Amino acid sequence: xxxxxxxxxxxxxxxxxxxxxxxxxxxxxxxxxxxxxxxxxxxxxxxxxxxxxxxxxxxxxxxxxxxxxxxxxxxxxxxxxxxxxxxxxxxxxxxxxxxxxxxxxxxxxxxxxxxxxxxxxxxxxxxxxxxxxxxxxxxxxxxxxxxxxxxxxxxxxxxxxxxxxxxxxxxxxxxxxxxxxxxxxxxxxxxxxxxxxxxx
Numbered sequence: 086x087x088x089x090x091x092x093x094x095x096x097x098x099x100x101x102x103x104x105x106x107x108x109x110x111x112x113x114x115x116x117x118x119x120x121x122x123x124x125x126x127x128x129x130x131x132x133x134x135x136x137x138x139x140x141x142x143x144x145x146x147x148x149x150x151x152x153x154x155x156x157x158x159x160x161x162x163x164x165x166x167x168x169x170x171x172x173x174x175x176x177x178x179x180x181x182x183x184x185x186x187x188x189x190x191x192x193x194x195x196x197x198x199x200x201x202x203x204x205x206x207x208x209x210x211x212x213x214x215x216x217x218x219x220x221x222x223x224x225x226x227x228x229x230x231x232x233x234x235x236x237x238x239x240x241x242x243x244x245x246x247x248x249x250x251x252x253x254x255x256x257x258x259x260x261x262x263x264x265x266x267x268x269x270x271x272x273x274x275x276x277x278x279x280x281x282x283x284x285x
Contacts, residue, residue, distance in 0.1 A: 098160055100151075105215065107145030115215045118142065145219045152220055153227075156207070156265060204242045208259045211269030212246035220267060221246055 090097035110116035112123035117140065124131045154160055207224060211217040221244060226232050228241040245259040248270070260266070272280055 098155055102148065102216070103141040103143050105143050105145055105148065107219070109218050110145070110215050145216070148216065149219050149223050152267060153223065156205075206243040206245065206262055206264045207241060208245040208247060208263035208266045209269065210247045210256075210267070211271065213248040214269060217246075217248070217267075217269045220269070 086097045086099060089095065104117050106116050106118035110119040112120040121131055123129070151161060209217050209221050209224070212221050223232075224241060224244045228244055243262075245255075245263060247256055247259055
């Protein structure tokens with residue numbers, strides 16, 4: 086992704102998500118919080134492997150807020166070595182990237198001025214997944230004039246939702262027409278390293 090950004094001048098942001106929770110998360114699939122809540126509510130056993138580990142959590146709406154900030158050119162950055170996590174700084178799987186076609190440096194420590202979202206066309210891959218579904222819901226709220234997040238102005242002309250049931254032709258059309266891409270698609274439970282590399 087960073088090579089693509091260097092070659093094209095597109096801004097590329099890669100996020101590593103910590104443990105997410107919130108609406109539309111599913112137990113035993115994409116959220117430890119949902120799994121614990123489900124098991125406790127249904128009198129099922131829960132498993133804690135190491136009681137000394139502090140689990141870093143991120144609420145889905147806070148993640149969506151960060152993605153919308155990135156859409157405006159106001160992404161947050163953290164400088165760290167190793168795996169130190171700064172709370173509420175969104176950090177995700179390497180399959181999850183946000184790509185802006187706006188010309189800028191690949192890595193920039195300075196925030197851009199907020200840009201108006203008027204006539205913006207946005208592609209979301211993995212649109213039916215946990216993160217994609219929440220992001221698309223909020224993008225469509227902005228598009229329909231129902232945005233409740235302060236600081237976002239204007240509107241979005243189109244939100245292209247791409248998922249596993251979409252076609253390659255859909256992807257080609259959306260990519261050629263899109264201004265901004267949230268790539269949230271990927272394989273998160275691969276059986277082999279090859280499947281991980283191919284799916285992500």
